[in-house]
Amino acid sequence: MNKLVYLFELDSVRKTDKEIWEGQKALCEELRGNGNTVVLTFNQLVDSRAFFCLLADEEYARDLVHLFEIGVIRISQFGDNRTISQYLLNSLSQDREFIYSGWPLKSTQKRLIALIRRSLTYSDLTEISDYVNGVYSKEELLDLFVEVKDGKEVRPEMKNYHECRFILWKMYNLLKTVLRLSFIHTIYIDPRKGDTQDRAMNLPKFLHNALSLKSSGGNTLWDKAVAVLNDLDDAVFCFEESSGSADRSVYYHAIRSKYDQAAAEDENTDKEPYQYAEAIVDLCYNYQLEYSICNSSKHYNINEFLAADEPESWVTFREDFRARLKQTWDMGDIDRRYLLDETNLFLEYGEEKWAEVEKIAGRLYIPIFEGAVDKTVDRIRKDLKRELKKVTKLMSETVRLLDYMNAKKEAEPTDKEEKFVYRYEHExxxxxxxxxxxxxxxxxxxxxxxxxxxxxxxxxxxxxxxxxxxxxxxxxxxxxxxxxxxxxxxxxxxxxxxxxxxxxxxxxxxxxxxxxxxxxxxxxxxHNVDTYRNTCKVNTSMTERYNQGSHIDYILTEPIKKYIRLQKDRPELFVNPKEIMKVETVTNKNPNSRDAIKNMLRMEEIYGYHFGVIYRSEYNTWVVDPIINKPKNEKKTSPYYTYERAIPTGGDGTIAVTVHDGKLVLLDQFRHAPRKMQYAFPRGYNENKLMPLDNLAKEVDEEIGAESVVKPVYLGKINPDSGLTSGSANVYLVNVDKVVPTSDEGIVDTIEITEQKFEEMIAKKRDSGDGDSHFDDGYTLAAYALYKEYAARV
Incomplete structure (x- = not known):
């Protein structure tokens, strides 16, 4: 009987030397001891210090690829990611603060990320190789590691040339294996075919189930950690609704933020509950990944969750969760495993035990490129080779033993024809x-x-x-x-x-x-087999229904991915009143969304269309919508046509009809879009999603250096270019105490004019057909109309 097995021991966040050794041992034990097929997730391979370190060894890399080739190690596809290289590309392009557990890579290192993306996109590692081999200067190599924080460049914390070069060499070797494995299509397993139950078994759900368990033996640390998790923002995790984010990084940031806040208030704050809370999140994240793998054998009976909502009846899950949590916590080195920040500090496998490494970190990597160094470094490097040899020996021994038998035939699970999945401990x-x-x-x-x-x-x-x-x-x-x-x-x-x-x-x-x-x-x-197993033997013969898997039949473009997220986050932008120019729904609310997306992709390929979120800045989002063609329109054979629009990223802006000493205050301002000067009332985008009055105060202060002397009066809302943008602006009457023009944002000067002069300027432009070309700002003219209507009423 051959089972598909997910190994918690290979979790990417398990990155100390001891954890790496245990993970590699668990992998080899499962293959040579039990004859199972180990299924990795994408992040276990590409976001792991273990593989990042070990794949630089040619013997290890050759043996690992061979195990993939004979089918005893497989990879589970996820979402629309078919291959490892595609997954890595997508993870590097998402607009979020990702945390890489094993890579010495920060989300703020935009140039380094761009280099990796180019290498994967074009399957070309020559650029990284040129940096490693000294084709580029030291300054150019170090510039790759520059960070971008708050829109400004920051030099990296690690300034040693040899260390940066060594990290690039490691990246080169990992990416080389990633590209090789991306071409072996037989190693991939289809994602689990989801239903209502499957969608519910996510990270928040497993966290909810885990936190529902009572602590055993008066574990006060458990109680404190549970309190930390329950105190997280509802957008991150809500215990009552078992909802929140399925992204582990979000929990990391939230827990660390909670700890930093508590430590700032009390320097004696106990760190352990926060670390224990992170360990619980890690464990539940692994349960989620294990469940997402199609037909994986688990150490507990998944049917327990389906049969009852009472934690007392989750016998096998309770024992498995407690045993795994104890196992991982008892490994020690807590401060080096939890509540860690992104860093460029990189330690080779086996390097942690050397106390002097930090002092010689830069010199440690010189022998790879430039020959011998001092005795201390030489002694460390020899010890590192011995530690690495233990792993490579274990891996090569596993490969040799599996090659005696036809492992390729044995790798396919034998229970496939039986249409059900056994528990791991079964027989x-x-x-x-x-x-x-x-x-x-x-x-x-x-x-x-x-x-x-x-x-x-x-x-x-x-x-x-x-x-x-x-x-x-x-x-x-x-x-x-x-x-x-x-x-x-x-x-x-x-x-x-x-x-x-x-x-x-x-x-x-x-x-x-x-x-x-x-x-x-x-x-x-x-040899005696030594793998983790649940000691609870209740109902080990229980089975889980076989899942047929869900074939990935298309790959989403990045603009369409962002478009799907935009429809979910801001549904008010996609309403279809009276079914006129109906926008296609591409979220799960539409049962035919898959067909809709396939049609959009097909039209992009045939006609060169570009659907989705094409561009996004802090001010505007440029969207191209798929508008459904009318069935009787014979001239249009395609299901959709494109219609583009600009959507304010931060929400509605504000316009201030400013009055000082009874006169209207106008800016004499250069506008980039028409490339000319215009007279206009102060106005601005809502960049930070402020409340309208707060945004109004900000704009008035920034553009004319003034404050409202009385409460601003709301005049109404305008949309001056509804053919192009969905953006509207809230118009307010603001009486100011002073006018101090600024030189920012193209503002040259301000003018103060009476209402009569304002209207004379409008009339002059109307009668001449040209007049003062400064005076044609649509926002200003519309705001003045609302002002006049208000003035007539009061």
């Missing part, structure tokens, strides 16, 4: 024993294949003895000549036979194989 001992027997039998079979060659050698030995007895009167034989002739003749004859007889070995290969086979047989025979 585990029997499964391990049978797998061990298969390896031993395969080794025995290979031993038998050496016998024909040895038999030929024995026959030749007898023939040589007869020849020696027959010719000893003529030829003076001695031990040296007899042995040399025997070996040369035997090797030649067995070599020739191996060319014509499949499976026949030459004498040298046979002798070498016998020694290796006997050694591997002894290793297998003496």
């Amino acid at each position: 585990l001992r029997s499964q391990s024993r049978k797998h061990k027997t298969r390896i031993e039998a395969s080794i025995g079979k290979n031993l038998l294949l050496t016998l024909p060659s040895i038999a030929v050698a024995c026959g030749l030995e007898f023939a040589m003895q007869y020849l020696q007895a027959f010719t000893e009167r003529f030829i003076p034989w001695n031990f040296f000549t007899e042995t040399l002739i025997f070996l040369v003749v035997t090797e030649f004859i067995t070599w020739a036979l191996s060319k014509f007889i499949p499976g026949f070995l030459s004498l040298s290969d046979a002798v070498g194989n016998v020694r290796k086979l006997i050694r591997d047989f002894a290793i297998t025979w003496a």
Whole structure:
């Protein structure tokens, strides 16, 4: 029985040396000990210090890729991500503050991210290679690591050239493996086919279920950690509704923010509850990933959640959760595992135990590129090689044992035809024993294949003895000549036979194989399987229904992804009154959304259209909507046509009809869009999603350096260009105490004019057809109309 297994031990946040060793050991034990297929998630491979460190070793990288090729390690697809390179590209392009657990990479290092994206997009690693090999100058390489914070460039905390170069070398090796694996399509497993139940089993749901469990043995640390999680903002996690974000990074930021706030108020704040809370989030995140993998065998009965909402009935989940939490917490090194920030500090595998590493961090990487250094560094590097050798030896031994049997045939789960999924512990001992027997039998079979060659050698030995007895009167034989002739003749004859007889070995290969086979047989025979298992044996024979998987039949473009998010976040922008120019719905609210998206993608490919969020800044979002064609429109054969519009990113802006000493105050301002000067009332975007009055006060202060002497009067709302933008502006009458013009935002000066002069300028422009070309700002003219209507009423 072959099962699909997700390993918590390979979680990307488990990045200390001890955790890396345990993870690699768990991987090899599962493959060689139980004969299961290990399924990785994308982030386990590309966001892991373990693989980031180890893939720079050619032997390890070769063995890992080989395990993928024979099918004993697979990768679960997710969302619309088909391959590892596509996943990495998408994760680097999302507008969020991601945290990479294993990479020495920050979300603020925009140039370094752009380099990685180019390398993946064009499957071209030569640019990174040029940086590593010194084609670019030291200054150019260090500039890759510059950070962008609050719109300003910040030099990296790590300024050592060799350390930066070493990190790029590591990235090069990881990306090389990522690209190789992206071309092996057979290693990928379809995402789980979702239904209402599947969509509910997300991170907030598993957190809710975990926090519903009572602490065992008066665990006060558990109670404090639960309090921390329950105190998070509802947008992050809401216990009562088991809702919130499914993004682990969001919880990290929230928990760390809570701790920083508490520590600022009280320097004696206990850090452990916050660290324990992060450990709980990590564990629940792994449960979510395990569940998302199609037909993965779990250590608990998932049916417990479906049968009852009472935590007392979740027997197997409770025991599994408690055991895993205790296991991970008891590994120690808490301060080096939890509440960590993004960093460019990189430690090689095995490097953590060296206290002096921080002092020599820069010099440690010089030997790779520029030869020998001092004795301390040399001693550390030799120790690092010994630590790395332990891992590579374990991996190569696993590959060798699996290659004795036809692992490629064994890799497909045997319960596929039975249409249900067994729990991990189901018949585990029997499964391990049978797998061990298969390896031993395969080794025995290979031993038998050496016998024909040895038999030929024995026959030749007898023939040589007869020849020696027959010719000893003529030829003076001695031990040296007899042995040399025997070996040369035997090797030649067995070599020739191996060319014509499949499976026949030459004498040298046979002798070498016998020694290796006997050694591997002894290793297998003496090996005791050591993998994690749930000690709760309740209902181990219970099964989970088989999931057919959901094939990824299209890949979303980044603009369409953003468009889907925009429809979810701001549904008011996509209403369809009277079914006129109806915008297609591409969210889950439309049962045919998949077909709609496929049609949009097809039209992009055929007609060169571009649907979705095309551009976004802090001021405007440029959107191209798919408008549904009327069925009877014979001239238009495509299902949609495009209609673009600009949407204010931060919400409605404000216009201030400013009055000072009874006169209207206008800005004499240069406007970029028409590239000319205009007279206009102070106005502005709502950049920070402020309340209208707060935004009004900000604009008046920034543009004319004034404050309202009385409460502003709301005049109404205008949309001066409804053919182009959905943006509106709230208009207020503002009486100001002073006017201090600023030179920012293209403002040259201010003028103060009476209402009569204002209207004369309008009339002059109307009558001449040209007039004062400064006076044609639509916002100002519309705001004045509202002002006049208000003045007439009061």
